[in-house]
Amino acid sequence: MISMEQYKSTLAEAEHVAALLRTALAREGIAECAAARVRPLVTSAGRGHVELGTLRVRDAQRILDALGRGGAAGEGQPSVPNSRSAASANR
Numbered sequence: 001m002i003s004m005e006q007y008k009s010t011l012a013e014a015e016h017v018a019a020l021l022r023t024a025l026a027r028e029g030i031a032e033c034a035a036a037r038v039r040p041l042v043t044s045a046g047r048g049h050v051e052l053g054t055l056r057v058r059d060a061q062r063i064l065d066a067l068g069r070g071g072a073a074g075e076g077q078p079s080v081p082n083s084r085s086a087a088s089a090n091r
Contacts, residue, residue: 002046014040014048021050028066030059 002010018040025035037053055063 001044002042006046007042010042010046010048011040014042014050017048018050021052024066025059025063028062030055030062034059 018038022035022038025038026032034053034055037051037055039051039053041049041051043049
């Protein structure tokens with residue numbers, strides 16, 4: 001069990017990081033409703049986490065693009081098809 005002081009401190013840090021991530025997502029064109037799924041959490045062991053929630057494929061692709069992955073296969077990275085080509089491949 002963690003103390004209330006530790007919980008509040010860890011939660012404040014997780015909230016700060018989650019807010020920064022939501023801002024970055026909005027800057028990359030991710031819809032506010034998707035960015036709102038980013039939530040701070042504190043485990044019973046006192047560890048801070050940021051939950052990303054479920055994203056639409058196009059929003060996940062935008063995140064990859066922003067991270068410089070861009071769907072292109074890098075060293076040790078699998079190729080991520082863009083959503084349009086994936087949709088037409090499934091027809």
